[in-house]
Amino acid sequence: MHYKKFLLSISFLCFLFSCNKELKTTFLDTNITTANNKLVEINVPKAAGNEQIASQINSEINKTIIAVLQIGDQDAIVFQTVEESITAFNNEYNAFNKDFPDVSQPWEAQVDGELMHQSPEVISIAITSYVNTGGAHGITHISFLNFDATTGKRIENSHLIKNKDAFKSVAQSYFKDAITEEDILFEPDTFQLPANIGFNEEGIILLYNTYEIAPYSTGIIEFTIPIEKVSDYLTFNGS
Template sequence: MFLKTFFSTIFLVLVLFSCAEDHETKFSSINVTTNNNKLVEINIPKAEGNDEIAKTINTEINKVVSASLHIGEGAPNTETSIEENIEKFNTEYNTFAKDFPESTFPWEAQIDGEVMFQSPAIISISITSYLNTGGAHGNVHISFLNFDAGTGKRLENESLFISQNDFESLAKTYFEESIEDKSILFDPENFQLAKNIGFSEDGLILLYNTYEIAPYSAGIIEYTIPAEELNSLLTINSPY
């Protein structure tokens, strides 16, 4: 009887462990392109595992990548597939090349994504896009995406903190320590919280893209708040 109970317990533990592994979201790296594509290179993570969670995460990644390929005025259509937006980007260039045959500089787009941080509570992904459509220089833009690991739902920055005011005060302290020359800022007297906030092994990264708070020459500005400073401020239980 003892052996039967013992082996039954072991079997149950293994089953539960296996189920937990099956529900864990894993990521692979994929290259997205089309048959007629000559201008766009895309390498992004793809969520796999629980169908609903993976689908939700992949949908959000697709929206950000699709928006990154948008050319011209008006809001981007993020409901279309990445492949459709790749084709549209190539078509836009072909039209431009016909209208301005003297322009020999080809357009290009490079989009790369990576999983910055993953725990049982949260998943953070960064998407870096570089677009050059014939201007003086290309434009780099980085987007951080935070997801609830249990649902796949994208988390808005405001939902990450128990007190937005307390977090802003902490962020301002680290921002001021990281900026040696405040004269590079558009408005050095007023602190502006970064729109891009993402988790890493070291803590919370706050990132300002080019032109957000400083001119192009300043480049991308970022700083990190150490993980140990965040425990009492986060709405997420045990992200680290």
């Protein structure tokens, strides 16, 4: 009887181990391009492991890249793959160059991805893009993508935080240390959380892109709050 119980315990532990192993997501550095691409450079992590989890993570990464390469109305995106978007970006430039041959500056797009944090609970990925379509300067934009590590589903900011008021109070104090009053476009009493919130190895990182709350000259504003300062207010503690 004891022997059977021992075997059952071993079998259960093996089952748990195999499940955890199956759900473990790894990331490979990948470069995405096309045969005639001359303007776009893309280097992003690609999820591997459990097929369903990896597929959902990769789909969200690809959607972000496709949006970066979209010329014009973001609501008019029709491309299904990153490769289609790369081709379209090159074609748009070729058409522009044909109409305005005296404009010598070529377009360019650079997209880089980074795995910021991975825990049994949450995965955070940063997508940094630089796009210049012939203007006075290009635009750098960073997007944080957070995923439930057990399902691969995207976690919206509203689901990262379970006590928004308390979290905002802590975040505001760190925000004040990160900027000067003249930098911001809203007053301290109208403080708002940024569009980008994610996890890194030091805690939870908040990032305001260019133009989000300050003029272009200010650039990107970011700061990190140690996880122990806000863990009680978060749905995922990031550990």
